[in-house]
Amino acid sequence: MDHSWISPVFWIWFWIWIWTGFSSAEEEVLMNTKLETSDLRWTIYPSSDPEWEEMSGLDEEGNSVRTFQICPMDTSVSHWLRTRFIPLRGATQVYVEIRFTVMECSAMPSSFRSCKETFNLLYYQSDEDTASSTHPAWMENPYSKVDTVAADFLLRRGGEKKSNVKTVRVGPLSKKGFYLAFQAQGACMALLSVRVFFKKCPSVTRSFSSFPETLPHSLVQQAEGVCVPNSAPTDQAPPTMFCGEDGQWVGPPSSSCVCKPGFEPLDSDRCRACGSGQYKVSIGGSLCRVCPDNSNTHSPGSSVCVCRPGFHRAASDLPDSPCTRPPSAPRSIISQINDTVVTLEWSEPLDRGGRSDLSYSVECVRCRGSSCVPCTDSVTYRPGQVGVVGRRVIIRGLLPHTTYTFSVIAQNGVSAVSHTSPASSSVNITTSRDVAVPVSGIRRTKASESSVSISWTIPSQTQHSILDYQLRYSLMDQDDGWQYVSSKSSSVVLSDLSRASQYQVQVRARTSAGYGHFSPAASISTLPDDEEPPSRLLLTGVLVAIGLLILIAVGIVAVFCFRRSSRRRDPDPDKSSQFLMGQGMKVYIDPFTYEDPNELVREFAKEIDVSFVKIEEVIGAGEFGEVCRGRLRVPGKKENYVAIKTLKAGYTDKQRRDFLSEASIMGQFQHPNIIHLEGVITASCPVMILTEYMENGALDSFLRLNDGQFTPIQLVGMLRGIASGMKYLSEMSYVHRDLAARNILVNSNLVCKVSDFGLSRFLTENSSDPTYTSSLGGKIPIRWTAPEAIAFRKFTSASDVWSYGIVMWEVMSFGERPYWDMSNQDVINAIEQDYRLPPPPECPASLHQLMLDCWQKERSSRPRFCAIVSALDRLIRNPASLKITGRISDGTSHPLLDQRPPPSLSHCSSVSDWLRIIKMERYEDNFLQAGFTSIQLVSHISTEDLLRIGVTLAGHQKKILSSVQMLRVLPY
Template identity: 55%
Template sequence: MDYLLWMCSLVLPVVIAVEETLMDSKLATTELAWTTFPESGWEEVSGYDDSMSPIRTYQVCNVRESNQNNWLRTDFIPRKSVLRVYVELKFSVRDCASIPNIPGSCKETFNLFYYESDGDTATGTSPAWRENPYMKVDTVAPDASFSLLVAGRINTKVRSFGPLSKTGFYLAFQDLGACMSLISVRVFFKKCSTTIANFAVFPETATGAEATSLVIAPGACVPNAQEVSFPLKLYCNGDGEWMVPVGSCTCTPGFEPATTDTQCQACTPGSFKYKPGEGSCYPCPPNSRTSIRGANICPCQSGFYRADSDSSDSACTTIPSPPQNVFSTVNETSISLDWEEPLDKGGRDDLIYNVVCKKCQSERGVCTRCDENVDMSPRRLGLTQKKVVVKNLQAHTRYSFEVQAVNGVSGKSPGVPRFATVNITTNQAAPSAIPTVHLMKATSDTLSLSWLPPERPNGVILDYEIKYYERGQALSHTVTSQRSTARVEGLRSATPYVVQVRARTVAGYGRYSIPMDFSTSTHRDPQKSVQDQLPLIVGSVSAGLVGIVALVVIAIVCSRKQRSNSELEYTEKLQQYVSPGVVKVYIDPFTYEDPNEAVHEFAKEIDISCVKIEEVIGAGEFGEVCRGRLKQSGRREAVVAIKTLKAGYTERQRRDFLGEASIMGQFDHPNVIRLEGVLTRSCPVLIITEFMENGALDSFLRLNDGRFTVTQLVGMLRGIAAGMKYLSDMNYVHRDLAARNILVNSNLVCKVSDFGLSRFLDDSSADPTYTSSLGGKIPIRWTAPEAIAFRKFTSASDVWSYGIVMWEVVSYGERPYWDMSNQDVMTAVEQDYRLPPPMDCPMVLHQLMLDCWVKERNLRPKFCQIVANLDKLLRNAASLKVVTSTYSGDLLRIGGTLPGHHRKSLDSSQNDIARQHVSQTLPIRV
C-alpha cells in the first residue's frame, strides 16, 4: 500500500484518545495532608466516592462567617515533560438558599489555581496565599447543588491549562464562602498512543501546549519495509488523535503484509514479490522456480530466459522454432521469398525475422555472404511481415537464403537462431541501364558519343542500340554499335538532339539511359557547338536575376530591422502566446454521463509513485491543499500544488472535484494555471497543478502595497487579459474572475485559476450565454448587472469582472466597494454609480475600467481589444504618467461628477492630455 492509501486508512478510523494520570487523590491509602490556609478553613475527612469506595476528601463550610478566604494546596506534581495537563474535579456544593440565617456572602463556587516550580519548594507561607504568584485556571461552579432534603449531588468538571515549562506544579483551591466537599482530584494529560499503521511505527506522543496544537511524531518503518516517501511523520492533535500523515512505508521486495496488516512477512518457497508494495506474494511464473524464502525473483529453468525488457514477474520463455514452408519465386535476377510462422513461437509475441543471403560457388559448394549491392525490400533484419523481395542478384548464380525466426530472448540463448534454408539459382536477365552518355565531338551533321558499360551486364553484351531524335519531334531513329562508342551521321546542322543508349544480351535489351541533349554545330563555327554556348548564356541571366533578388531581400531585412528595434525590448518582456493552428473549442465535462470518461479524456493520469507530499499549506472546498513534488520519467522533478478530495465524499462532490480537472486539462496558455495531471485510481483522489510561489494576487498585492511601478502593474493586468482572451477564444466563460482567483508565480506572471463556477459558452447562437441554476451563489461585487439580474453569463460579463480586477490591482488588493453591503452594491450599479479611480491611478487605466463597466454589454470591449490597448500603454509610457486626483472613498456616477470632498479638479491642460491619451490608446466606446 502506498502513501495515499495509507493516508486514507489513518484519517478515516475513529481514534480514542489515551490519558495518563499524574496524580489521583482517590488512590491515596493514607491521609493526603495537603497544605491549608488558614487552619480553620479546609478540613480533610474520610468519605465515599460515587461507587461507595472509601476515599480521603476535603470539605469547607464557614458560610456563617463573612470575608472567607480559605486555600488548599496539593503536594508537588511532576509534569513528566508534558506541556498541557487536565484536572478532573469531583465535588458537591450545598445550595445557599437551604442554609438559614446566613449572610449575603455565601458562595456556590470556588477558584482553581496552579503554581509552577522547578522543585518541591513550597511551604506554609511561600508562595504567598494570593492570586499572584498563583495562576488562575477558572472559577468552578456546580451543575447541581444540594439541600438538606436531598442527598449530596456529585459534580464532575474538567479543566486544562498550559503551556507548562518547569519541572512540576502545585494545584490550589480557593474558597470564598461556600459549603462544599472536594471529593477527588485527578491530574492527567492526553497522548496519542503508539501505533503501527501501514508498516510504519509511530511512538507514543503527548499532546501540545494548546488544544489546537499539532505535535509531530517521527516514524520508522517496520522490519522488512521501506520508505515510499520521506520524511515519515504523523501529527498528534490536542484530543490525542493521529491525523495528517506525511510519508509512508511499504513492504520490500520478497515480503508481503502479514494478516494483521502491521508487519511484513517473507514469501514462502515457490512464491515471490518482485517490487515493493502492499501486494501479496505470487506463485513463480511459468518455467521458473525458487526454493528460498523472501525471494524477489524466480530464476528461469534451463533453456528458458527473460528479455531485458521483461519485468521480473513475467514468465520465462524460449527461442522460437524455425519458420515453416519457405516459398520462392524467381524473376530473372530477382527473388521473392515468403514463409509461414514457426510452430512454436517460444511463448512470446515479439517475433521478427531475419533473412541472410549467401552466394554459392557451384563447382565447390562454398557459400559466402552476399555483397552490399544486393537489395532486400523492405529490409534484411527485423522483418515483421513474412515476405521479402531480393533484387540486384547476378544471373545464372546459385544463392542460399536463411530465414531466421527471432524473438526477445534469442540473444540470451547460446548458438545461432533457428532458421529455414532455401537454395535458388537465378535466371538469365537483361543488362542494367547505361549510367550516362558523353559527347566527344560535334560537327554540323555528326555527333560522336561514348558511354560506360552497364554496372550489371548479366551476361555477354552483344551490342548497343543508340536512339536519337530532334528535340520536340516524335519521330526517332536508331543505330547499333558493337563497342561503347558510336558516331551518328546525317544530322541537321545547329539542331539539338535527344540521345539514349541501351545494351543487349541473349536475354534481350536492358533499359535506356537517361535522355541527354546534344547539338550539332553551324557551318560558320564548326569548332564550337551551340551546346558549349548555352551554359554561358543561362549563367549570365541567372547571375543577373540572383543579384536583383539579393538587393531586394537586403532592403526588406534592413527595413524590418530598423522598424523592430524600437519595440524589441518591450516585445521581449511581454508574455507572448501564439497558438498553432486553429484554436480549439472548450467541451463542457459536465455533459458527460460518466465523469471518469471526461477526466481521462482531458487530464493525464499520473502514477502514484511519482507524487510526494511535503507539507499541508491550506484547506480548499473539497479537502486539503498541499505542496509536494512530481518526478516523472524523462522530466525534471518539479514543485507542484496538490489538491486532495477529503474522505467521506459524496459522488456529487467527486464529480465536481474531477470536473475542475477536466476543465483545466483543456487549457494550454502561459497565463492560465497548468494542470499536471490527476490521480483517480487512489484514495484520496488528487489534482496536481503547477505551484505558484506567491499565491493569490489579492493577498500578494496587500503584502507588497506600493512596491511596484505602474508599468509592472500594467504588465500583470496584461497577463490576466491575455489568459482571458485565450479562454474567450475557446468559447469559455469564467464567471468568477477576481484577484483572489489569480495566482502569481515567482516571476510575477499572473495566471487565471479556479474554474469551479465556470461553464461552457454555447456558440450556436448569435448571443451565446450561460443560464445558471436558480439559487446559485454569485460573487456580487465582481459580477455584471445582467448576470445578477437574469443569470446571463457571457464573455462580456467576464469583461465587467476584469474591470473590477483592474481596480483591485491598482489599489493593491483593496476590497471593491469597501464595506458596502451586496444589496447596496447592486443598487448603486443599477443607478450608474461606478468605482472611482484608486490613488495615483493613471487616467487611461480608469477609463479602461469604465469601458469594462458599460451597462450595455455589447458595448464593452473584447478581451482582444483590452490586450491590444494594454500593449499600447506599455509602449507609450507617457500615457501612464497622467494620473487622477481622485482617491477611493465614494462612488463615481457616470456622466456626473465626483463628490467634492473626494476629488480635486483637473485643469484644462490635464484634461486635454488625458483625453488625447485616451483617444490614442483606447478606441473603445464608453
C-alpha cells in the same frame, strides 16, 4: 462556615456526572481525579481560612470520587487550589479536561455583591516537586495563566442540573513537570473531575511503511519509519510522516515503500511471496504473474522464471519473456543455375521455435573428387551470407564445371545460446560453362511522358543461337525495384512509366545453355526532358501566374469592402471584437449536474500518481481537512511547489463530492488571474486537490503585513489582475458569490489570483439577466454581498461587481476590515439608508468613485467587469490621475466609466465641446493659443495648421481632419 442555604441545590447537581474521553491508543493520561478514592492532598490558599472544601461522592456509575467545591462569603479574596506535581513523561504540551458546575449569580443571596461566574486556570513549571504552602508565591506571576474558564450551563434553583466540560491546551512546556492551579474570586462552583493527558500518534502501517508510536513536540512532528518486511523505499531516503498535535497522522508518507521483486502487495501493509509457478520481476505495486510459456519457478518469492530444458532466453529478451528454442531446418531448397550464378530459394521451417526473429545463413563448400574445401572470398552473396531475412540468395563468382554444396541454416535469437547444432538443409550444384556473350548498345529510339521504346545490338554468337532476351528496369538508384520483360527481338516498348523520370535498363541473352550476364546499366528517361522544348510547361506556368494575380486582387477588394461595411455597421471595433469573442467563449458547466462524482473528476481534473507528490509541511486548515505545502515532481517535467488540500478521514459521500466539486470547477478555468488546478489524487487515501502554490498567501493578510509598503500604481495593478480574472469568469456565465480579499491569493511576483469557489454557482442561461437563487439560504458574507443578494438570494455578475468594490476598498486600506466593528445587522441597515464606505487614507479620488459605481443600489447601474478592466488600464496609463485624493461629492459619474454615446457634432457649441466629442480634448489649449476659438474657424483647418498647432501623430491628424470634413457640411 455555614453553607446550609445552598445544600439542597448543590448536592442535586453534584451527582450529575457525564464522562467522555479519547481513545487510549492516542492518549496517555497523566492525572485523573475520577480514579482517585482517597484524599487528593491538593494545596489550598489561604490556608488560614480555607474556602475550598474537598468532598466525597458517587458518580453516575456508583463509583466513589473526590471533588472540590467553593462558595466563598468573602468575594474580595482570591481563593487558590493547586494540584500535586504532575510529571510530563516527555510531553511538551498537554490537555486539561475540567468537569465543573457554577451557580448563576442571580440565584445567589444579595450578600454576594461581587459574585462571578468564571474562574482562572493557571500552571507552574518545575523540574522537581518543590512546591509548598508559600512557594511559589500565590499570584499570577510566577504562575502562567492558561484561560479564564466560563460555564456554558449555570445552575439555578428549579432549573436543569447540567455540568460543564471544558478542555484546554497547556503548553509549550519545557521542564519535567508542572502544577495546575485554580483561582476563584467570587464564583460559587464545584470541580467534579480533572483529567490531564497528552496525545500521541499510535504506531501505524501505511503504504508498506511502519511508523512507531510518536509524541508530537510541535504543531507537526516528523517521524521516521521503516519499510515492512520484503519491501524497499522508492528512493534513497527512509519514509517519513507528520504526527499532528492532535495525535493524528497527517497525510501519506513522504516516500512510500513498495514490494520487492518476487513479492506482491497484500492489504496495503504486507508483501506476500509469489507462489509456485508465479513470479514478479520488478519492484513496485504490481501483482505476481503466472510464469511465461516453457518456464517455471523452483521456490516461492521468485523474481524470474527459469526456462525448462531445451528452451532458452536470448540476451536481449526481458526476464518476463517466454522461453523459446532454435528453429527447425529450412524446407524445399530450390536452385537455379545460370552459367556460374546460382539462385537459391527455400521455404520456412515447420517450427520457428516460438520466435519472430528468424534469419538464415548460407554455407558454401567446393568439392573435387572426394575432397571438399570452403569457398573462397571471391564468391559473393546477395543480399548476404549471414543474417538473411528473406528466403532468396543469389551467389556469384563460382567456378565453371565445379560441384558445390550449399547449406541453408535457420537461426533465431536463442540459437547462439543453445547447445545443439543448428538445423540446416543442403543442396549439391554443378556449374556449367559460359553460355552467351553480353548484350551491348542499349539506346532509346522513341519516348513519351509515360513510355519509351528501347533497342540494342544483337551480339555475335558462334556456338549457340539466341532464343530470346530478358530486360529488367527500375528507377535510377532503386536496385530493389527491378521489373522484368522478355522479348524475342532486339527491341521492346516499356509503358506505364513515370513522367520526366530517369530509369536504369539492363539486357541479357538466353541460349540453349541458359542466360548470360546482364549488360551494364544504361540510363533512359521519359519526356519531358532537357532536350525537349518546354513551350507547353511555360504556357501553363504563365496562365497559373495570371490566375493567382486575379485571385489576389479580388481578395484585396473583398477585404476592403468588408472592413468599410463593418465600420458603418459597428463603429466601435472593440465592441465588435468582444462580441465575436463571446460567441466562441466556453461556458462553465455546473458540477452538481453530474450524478457520478467520479465521472465529474475524470471530465475536468487530471489524476496524479500519489508517488509524484511529497508533502513538506502543514500550512493551515480548510473546511474538509489540512492544507499543506509540498512538491510535485512529474517525470519529464520540472519539479514545482504546490498547495495540497486533503480530505480528512471518515468523510461521507456528500463530503467527498463537495470536496471534489471545487476541483472540477477550477479545472474548467485557464486564466493567469485564476488559481490553476494541477490535478487531483483520488486513487489513494487521503483524497487530495493540488493547486499552484502562492507564496504570499491570502491578499488581506499579505496587505496587513506590508501596510504602507506599496505605491498606488502597484495597488491598482493588483486590482487590475483581480478584475481581469472576474471578467473571465463572468464571460463564462459564472458567479463567484464570495469575492473578498481573503479569497484572493498572491504569488511571489505580486500577481493576484481569484480562488475559493466553494460558494460559487452557475448562471441560468434562459434570461437576459441570469441569476442564482439559493433555495436553502446558508451563510452569506454580509460585508461583501450586494443588497439584493442578502435580501432575495439573487446572485449575478452584478452582485460580484458589488463585492469587487469592497475588495478595492480592502486593497486601498491595506487589509482593513470593511465597516470596521459594525455588526452585520448594522451594515445591512446602513446600506439600506444609502451609506457607503468612505475613501481610505491617501486613496485616489478616481478609485473611490469607481468603488461607488460598483455600489450602485440598482444592479443594472453597476459597471461590468470589462468596463472596470478598461477603466483601470486607463488609470495605469495615466498615473498622474492617481495623485488626486479626497472625496468626490459632485455626484457625477466616474469619467473612466462614462460609456454614454457622445453627442452629435451638430450640438457642438464650442471648440472644447467638439474636441471632447472626438476625444481629442488634450489639444484644447493648443487650438485656443493658435487662434482657433470658434467652430467656423476650425472647419477650415488644414494639415499644415495641425502641424503648427502641435498635432504630430498621423492617427490624431486623420481623426481631426475627418471630423472637420463633417463640420463643413453642418449648418452653423
